[in-house]
Amino acid sequence: MQLDLVQIKDFRNLVNVSIEPCQGINFIIGANGSGKSSILEAIHYLGFARSFRSSKHKNVIQHEKDAFTVFAKCTNNGEGLRLGIQRDMSDAVTVNVNGEKSKRASELVSLVPLQVFTPQSSDLLTGSPKSRRRMLDWGLFHVEHHFLNAVSKYTKVLKHRNALLKERGYFAAADKLYWLELQAKFGEFVDHYRETYVEAIKPYIIDNLKDFLPEFSFEISYYRGWEKGSSLIEALHNNEAKDAKYGHSGCGPHKGDIRFKVNGVAAHEVISRGQLRMLVAATQLGAVQYLKAQTNKNCIFLLDDLGAELDVVKRQAFIDKLIETEAQLFITAIEVSQLQFIEKYTEKKLFHVKHGHVEEEI
Numbered sequence: 001m002q003l004d005l006v007q008i009k010d011f012r013n014l015v016n017v018s019i020e021p022c023q024g025i026n027f028i029i030g031a032n033g034s035g036k037s038s039i040l041e042a043i044h045y046l047g048f049a050r051s052f053r054s055s056k057h058k059n060v061i062q063h064e065k066d067a068f069t070v071f072a073k074c075t076n077n078g079e080g081l082r083l084g085i086q087r088d089m090s091d092a093v094t095v096n097v098n099g100e101k102s103k104r105a106s107e108l109v110s111l112v113p114l115q116v117f118t119p120q121s122s123d124l125l126t127g128s129p130k131s132r133r134r135m136l137d138w139g140l141f142h143v144e145h146h147f148l149n150a151v152s153k154y155t156k157v158l159k160h161r162n163a164l165l166k167e168r169g170y171f172a173a174a175d176k177l178y179w180l181e182l183q184a185k186f187g188e189f190v191d192h193y194r195e196t197y198v199e200a201i202k203p204y205i206i207d208n209l210k211d212f213l214p215e216f217s218f219e220i221s222y223y224r225g226w227e228k229g230s231s232l233i234e235a236l237h238n239n240e241a242k243d244a245k246y247g248h249s250g251c252g253p254h255k256g257d258i259r260f261k262v263n264g265v266a267a268h269e270v271i272s273r274g275q276l277r278m279l280v281a282a283t284q285l286g287a288v289q290y291l292k293a294q295t296n297k298n299c300i301f302l303l304d305d306l307g308a309e310l311d312v313v314k315r316q317a318f319i320d321k322l323i324e325t326e327a328q329l330f331i332t333a334i335e336v337s338q339l340q341f342i343e344k345y346t347e348k349k350l351f352h353v354k355h356g357h358v359e360e361e362i
């Protein structure tokens with residue numbers, strides 16, 4: 001997947017932006033507040049149908065406007081593709097794939113494998129497991145066609161069972177066993193996919209870490225979301241009384257996680273913020289390398305404020321490895337001087353952003 005043209009309308013301070021990125025590295029340069037991150041954020045909507053810095057779509061719609069649109073012309077395995085997404089103030093989403101409109105964002109995002117790396121990326125390791133599960137599920141979503149189906153069935157059943165636990169006398173409910181068994185069935189599917197995926201990406205991540213953080217030895221493990229040594233149905237039965245008391249299901253793949261340790265201690269308790277970011281970089285890169293190896297899909301990789309906190313050698317190693325995967329890169333920086341390290345790359349374009357307007361440097 002490669003973006004050949006991106007048009008952004010009424011998105012934050014971007015009124016009407018049109019850029020023609022190259023297949024290699026696209027640098028976006030501009031002062032603070034000029035709109036650099038907003039450009040990445042708009043592109044992010046093509047891959048996730050949401051922002052990476054706001055949970056409310058309304059916040060990104062330009063003040064006084066009713067909706068924003070992002071449109072892109074792409075090349076996917078040699079074929080042309082036209083993609084679009086619009087979100088309005090009522091929170092409705094409309095996606096467009098080659099002129100066919102739909103309300104299902106998954107029709108768009110399944111086509112666009114995209115990753116984002118920002119100064120806040122270390123939050124992935126310090127924050128709640130939810131974002132780490134999302135990361136795992138992203139990789140699976142783009143590699144395993146049936147994964148989305150398994151997750152959405154599991155989520156539906158979980159919702160039903162949680163409602164049952166909350167609303168009725170759970171132990172008297174005639175259908176409680178039915179929901180419990182369904183939760184276990186779909187939960188085991190989700191778990192199986194995730195466990196296999198973690199094992200598959202681990203060697204890539206470890207290999208990247210040898211370059212990025214050679215001073216540490218990392219252990220990466222998968223936590224499935226329930227106690228070791230029992231099946232999910234057993235764990236659900238063991239937890240029934242607790243679940244009924246708290247009104248929600250306390251174990252299952254919705255509690256799953258991927259964990260990173262250094263000498264047996266959680267990585268975020270041992271290494272610095274900059275090092276945590278390199279650990280995230282190694283992990284995201286591993287997911288992209290695995291995707292490329294399994295499906296030959298090329299990713300779109302957004303790097304916001306790459307200069308922040310990372311030293312030049314590490315930045316360079318990260319970019320080199322991304323380029324090896326044939327990812328299309330979008331990198332923002334305040335000044336061109338922060339990007340001297342990119343001189344050796346030939347396939348590149350430079351865009352200058354001023355007050356929401358973008359000009360390509362020829």
Ligand SMILES: Nc1ncnc2c1ncn2[C@@H]1O[C@H](COP(=O)(O)OP(=O)(O)O)[C@@H](O)[C@H]1O
Nearest residue numbers: 012013032033034035036037038059061062063
């Ligand atoms: N909904 C909005 N409508 C209009 N302008 C906005 C909106 N949200 C944010 N902005 C403005 O957009 C500008 C661009 O922000 P940003 O993309 O974060 O800049 P940069 O990354 O270049 O520092 C900021 O000046 C911000 O105040």
Ligand SMILES: [Mg+2]
Nearest residue numbers: 036037038305
């Ligand atoms: Mg910014």
